[in-house]
Amino acid sequence: MxxxxxxxxxxxxxxxxxxxxxxxxxDLNVHHGQLQAVxxxxxxxxxxxxxxxxxxxxxxxxxLLRTIAGLHRPTSGxxxxxxxxxxxxxxxxxxxxxxxxxxxxxxxxxxxxVEENLLVGRTSARPGPWTxxxxxxxxxWMRDRRGQHAAQxxxxxxxxxxxxxxxxxxxxxxxxxxxxxxxxxxxxxRIYGLLPQLLASGVTVLLVEQDVSQALGVASMVHCLLExxxxxxxxxxELTPAQIESAYFGVVGNGRGKRLGNDQAPTxxxxxxxxxESSGAEP
Amino acid sequence: xxxxxxxxxxxxxxGLYALFACGLSLLFGVMNVINLAHGDLxxxxxxxxxxxxxxxxxxAVWAFLIVVPIFAVLGYVIQRTLFQAALHRSVLTTxxxxxxxxxxxxxxxxxxxxxNSHSIGIGSLVSDSFSIGSQITIAYLNLAIxxxxxxxxxxxxxxxxxxxNGRLIRAVADDREAAQISGINxxxxxxxxxxxxxxxxALAGIAFGMxxxxxxxxxxxxxxxxxxxxxxxxxxxxLWGTLAGGILLGIAQExxxxxxxxxxxxAGQLLFLLILVVRPQGITIRREPRPI
Amino acid sequence: xxEPEGRGVAWTEERGTSDxxxxxxxxxxxxxxxxxxxxxxxxxxxxxxxxxxxxxxxxRSTLWAGIAAVVIVVVLGYLPYAVYSxxxxxxxxxxxxxxxxxxxxxxxxxxGLVSVGQQAFIGLGAYFVLILADHGxxxxxxxPVATLLAGxxxxxxxxxxxxxxxxxxxxxxxxxxxxxxxxxIQISSLGGGTGAALPGLNLSPTxxxxxxxxxxxxxxxxxxxxxxxxxxxxxxLVLTAIRDDETGARSIGTRVARTRRLVFMVAAAGCGAxxxxxxxxxxxxxxxxxxxxxxxxxxxxxxxxxxxxxxEGPILGTIVFFVLQQTLSHYGTxxxxxxxxxxxxxxxxxxxxxxxxxxxxxxxxxxxxxxYLWPAGSVPRRRR
Numbered sequence: 001m002x003x004x005x006x007x008x009x010x011x012x013x014x015x016x017x018x019x020x021x022x023x024x025x026x027d028l029n030v031h032h033g034q035l036q037a038v039x040x041x042x043x044x045x046x047x048x049x050x051x052x053x054x055x056x057x058x059x060x061x062x063x064l065l066r067t068i069a070g071l072h073r074p075t076s077g078x079x080x081x082x083x084x085x086x087x088x089x090x091x092x093x094x095x096x097x098x099x100x101x102x103x104x105x106x107x108x109x110x111x112x113x114v115e116e117n118l119l120v121g122r123t124s125a126r127p128g129p130w131t132x133x134x135x136x137x138x139x140x141w142m143r144d145r146r147g148q149h150a151a152q153x154x155x156x157x158x159x160x161x162x163x164x165x166x167x168x169x170x171x172x173x174x175x176x177x178x179x180x181x182x183x184x185x186x187x188x189x190r191i192y193g194l195l196p197q198l199l200a201s202g203v204t205v206l207l208v209e210q211d212v213s214q215a216l217g218v219a220s221m222v223h224c225l226l227e228x229x230x231x232x233x234x235x236x237x238e239l240t241p242a243q244i245e246s247a248y249f250g251v252v253g254n255g256r257g258k259r260l261g262n263d264q265a266p267t268x269x270x271x272x273x274x275x276x277e278s279s280g281a282e283p
Numbered sequence: 284x285x286x287x288x289x290x291x292x293x294x295x296x297x298g299l300y301a302l303f304a305c306g307l308s309l310l311f312g313v314m315n316v317i318n319l320a321h322g323d324l325x326x327x328x329x330x331x332x333x334x335x336x337x338x339x340x341x342x343a344v345w346a347f348l349i350v351v352p353i354f355a356v357l358g359y360v361i362q363r364t365l366f367q368a369a370l371h372r373s374v375l376t377t378x379x380x381x382x383x384x385x386x387x388x389x390x391x392x393x394x395x396x397x398x399n400s401h402s403i404g405i406g407s408l409v410s411d412s413f414s415i416g417s418q419i420t421i422a423y424l425n426l427a428i429x430x431x432x433x434x435x436x437x438x439x440x441x442x443x444x445x446x447x448n449g450r451l452i453r454a455v456a457d458d459r460e461a462a463q464i465s466g467i468n469x470x471x472x473x474x475x476x477x478x479x480x481x482x483x484x485a486l487a488g489i490a491f492g493m494x495x496x497x498x499x500x501x502x503x504x505x506x507x508x509x510x511x512x513x514x515x516x517x518x519x520x521x522l523w524g525t526l527a528g529g530i531l532l533g534i535a536q537e538x539x540x541x542x543x544x545x546x547x548x549x550a551g552q553l554l555f556l557l558i559l560v561v562r563p564q565g566i567t568i569r570r571e572p573r574p575i
Numbered sequence: 576x577x578e579p580e581g582r583g584v585a586w587t588e589e590r591g592t593s594d595x596x597x598x599x600x601x602x603x604x605x606x607x608x609x610x611x612x613x614x615x616x617x618x619x620x621x622x623x624x625x626x627x628x629x630x631x632x633x634x635r636s637t638l639w640a641g642i643a644a645v646v647i648v649v650v651l652g653y654l655p656y657a658v659y660s661x662x663x664x665x666x667x668x669x670x671x672x673x674x675x676x677x678x679x680x681x682x683x684x685x686x687g688l689v690s691v692g693q694q695a696f697i698g699l700g701a702y703f704v705l706i707l708a709d710h711g712x713x714x715x716x717x718x719p720v721a722t723l724l725a726g727x728x729x730x731x732x733x734x735x736x737x738x739x740x741x742x743x744x745x746x747x748x749x750x751x752x753x754x755x756x757x758x759x760i761q762i763s764s765l766g767g768g769t770g771a772a773l774p775g776l777n778l779s780p781t782x783x784x785x786x787x788x789x790x791x792x793x794x795x796x797x798x799x800x801x802x803x804x805x806x807x808x809x810x811x812l813v814l815t816a817i818r819d820d821e822t823g824a825r826s827i828g829t830r831v832a833r834t835r836r837l838v839f840m841v842a843a844a845g846c847g848a849x850x851x852x853x854x855x856x857x858x859x860x861x862x863x864x865x866x867x868x869x870x871x872x873x874x875x876x877x878x879x880x881x882x883x884x885x886x887e888g889p890i891l892g893t894i895v896f897f898v899l900q901q902t903l904s905h906y907g908t909x910x911x912x913x914x915x916x917x918x919x920x921x922x923x924x925x926x927x928x929x930x931x932x933x934x935x936x937x938x939x940x941x942x943x944x945x946x947y948l949w950p951a952g953s954v955p956r957r958r959r
Contacts, residue, residue: 109454120467121465315742365923372922376926386911389911391908394907549754559747
């Protein structure tokens with residue numbers, strides 16, 4: 001079951017193939033003004049799995065996630081949930097359909113309390129096992145602090161509340177954007193340790209992560225993005241550090257096989273590949 | 284008028300100013316737009332009340348029961364159509380559109396109604412008053428307006444803090460994008476905020492119309508600026524701040540009038556500028572940086 | 576859409592990014608059609624190593640526009656000899672609007688400062704002239720002084736408002752205008768609430784009309800020229816950077832605050848000049864008229880309809896506004912209603928205004944303030 005790990009998709013045990021994917025992204029192109037952030041990205045996330053997207057700063061991961069969540073309109077391409085085209089849906093409609101994002105930087109409502117943040121998450125909730133009480137069970141400290149204003153919580157606590165706010169909507173697909181940013185490694189590990197519980201409750205996860213080792217540790221499938229294109233896709237067990245490194249940086253590997261261990265994400269590439277275009281397309 | 288009486292009169296009228304201000308403040312807090320047509324809307328409401336009274340022969344004091352809901356609905360509709368279309372471009376465009384709306388309203392009133400001033404006749408209620416001591420006179424109408432203003436602000440406070448829609452409004456005001464991905468249709472929430480703003484300003488306009496003469500131009504000439512000054516003096520973000528701002532503005536104006544009749548409006552504006560200089564940080568910095 | 580000559584090149588002007596500001600290509604000012612050959616870094620990394628990009632500041636259309644402008648100015652200057660005073664008075668009003676709208680456009684479209692209170696400086700300009708005339712100065716000579724004074728007053732006003740966020744800034748300027756009005760009403764030596772006549776115009780009515788006309792025309796030309804050269808200068812690059820992305824502009828070290836302050840004072844001076852001309856043209860001033868928010872309404876509507884963020888926009892907007900004003904003047908307030916509706920519609924559906932529509936269709940820039948990039952191989956046709 002090695003499969004081609006570099007450009008195609010490794011065969012997954014039990015996967016029905018592309019037709020059975022819960023979340024499909026087809027040939028997505030996304031622009032920020034004149035700059036193209038995502039070039040023809042396609043990926044499939046089967047139900048019940050954790051997919052991770054890694055890549056350097058500016059590689060387009062967050063833009064891709066935000067487009068799936070509905071905050072960006074793609075220039076072309078489509079997003080499908082369980083076979084239904086959701087590309088035209090607004091973010092709140094996607095929440096109702098089952099795509100919910102935990103945004104980069106938590107983005108809690110600072111003037112609302114913890115409980116109020118969770119209540120807001122229920123606005124377009126689907127029926128399901130995740131209620132506010134269930135979230136309090138998941139994070140046992142939260143029940144006692146539910147009257148506190150969100151701005152008074154620590155980073156890790158805010159991350160928990162942000163995840164809780166997304167969970168109470170009972171998503172089918174949970175999008176996690178850079179969970180580890182600004183958090184201590186201990187906290188990050190604890191949060192990622194929750195993923196099995198989420199999966200068990202029927203949630204599929206697509207996450208963006210700069211901490212490569214963390215991503216490799218939790219995901220059943222990893223995609224690497226570089227300058228808006230997927231340069232690598234495969235199961236973590238089958239990807240060598242050299243492959244990941246070359247896909248991450250976009251340079252040809254030199255065979256030295258530096259291990260990407262438990263360090264933080266590698267620094268972004270120094271040279272600016274590509275140039276800013278100056279063609280006069282009016283916005 | 285003694286100074287004490289001036290202060291008391293200021294407090295009384297402060298309630299009315301706070302009523303004017305809370306709609307402006309709400310819309311700005313939620314949508315980041317200053318509705319430059321705010322004052323003119325109050326004037327329109329006063330004219331509509333006149334019309335309603337003329338047609339239905341409802342006692343003028345109860346005209347607001349008909350007019351305020353109409354304006355609330357109008358606010359929702361205008362927000363979802365005109366303002367939302369402008370917001371799609373930018374906040375700046377929206378403010379310019381409200382300015383255009385203000386000009387259209389003001390001139391429309393002058394075109395279709397006369398430029399003469401009117402008042403909503405409520406009979407003797409206008410001047411009925413009681414006295415405390417020999418120097419202080421409190422008009423029943425003014426007192427009633429203050430009471431109504433406080434009740435409305437209390438109601439608004441309760442709405443924002445304890446109801447679902449109020450919570451949604453606060454969430455959207457905090458972070459619109461986060462609200463969207465939490466499943467909130469922010470356009471609808473804007474609409475609700477606009478409905479509240481239009482409704483309260485209608486109420487304020489009708490009260491104003493009972494209290495004094497109004498004409499098509501007074502919306503831009505005075506009311507908008509008073510509402511804004513009250514917001515700034517009291518500080519954005521708190522309804523009680525708005526009440527305090529209205530009262531302080533009223534007091535400043537009454538003290539100014541005590542000095543010389545011509546100084547009334549000027550005194551309020553000088554207080555406004557003073558606050559701007561002395562406490563600009565409370566006015567310019569939001570609680571949280573607002574993501575674009 | 577057909578390709579006008581030279582299209583397919585990069586517009587790097589008002590639409591420019593802070594990248595452009597950083598590049599600071601200093602092309603010498605040449606007549607349109609010529610360009611400085613600059614072998615700088617090319618856009619395309621796969622291009623031949625010695626491929627060249629030509630950079631010019633203007634094109635042939637600019638040359639025609641320049642010639643036309645000179646002709647127009649000469650014709651306009653001759654007018655008092657040729658037409659009745661009714662026409663020149665009309666043009667005085669036109670020039671006043673043009674000056675006010677152009678400065679408002681500079682303030683709002685470039686420095687991002689949307690002021691609904693420029694009437695403060697208009698009124699102040701008028702009253703400065705009144706004060707000077709009361710003390711014996713000829714009103715015409717008072718114009719530059721009043722302009723300067725208005726600009727200087729802009730400094731403490733800026734200090735009051737500079738830290739305000741956009742919406743707050745707008746209305747606070749309005750309040751300040753109102754304060755100026757109320758204060759002046761109290762000063763009886765300036766006529767108080769009932770107004771005052773302007774002394775010192777001891778000339779025949781024909782001469783007064785002619786001088787007023789020429790003064791206004793000269794001021795209009797000067798203001799437009801100042802704005803044009805300001806925007807072509809390094810300050811203009813800073814303004815474009817600010818307009819496009821203030822955070823980005825700050826991050827590359829441009830002096831955002833200083834530039835905005837300068838622009839604010841220039842706009843104040845411009846409005847002061849307009850106010851000075853206003854009192855001369857009316858020979859009378861009343862606070863409620865001089866400080867009326869209607870001035871702002873005119874400036875704003877003109878700039879919206881004409882096109883915000885370009886020099887040509889306010890010119891076109893003034894023309895449209897003026898035509899509307901003349902045709903609808905006997906319909907009273909209808910003209911404001913129609914204007915307001917048109918302005919709202921343009922703001923929402925054609926945010927770059929009429930000039931934006933035209934210049935997009937025809938690829939025209941009459942007063943270019945940016946740079947034209949001619950990629951290698953695209954040689955502009957020259958007539959030699």
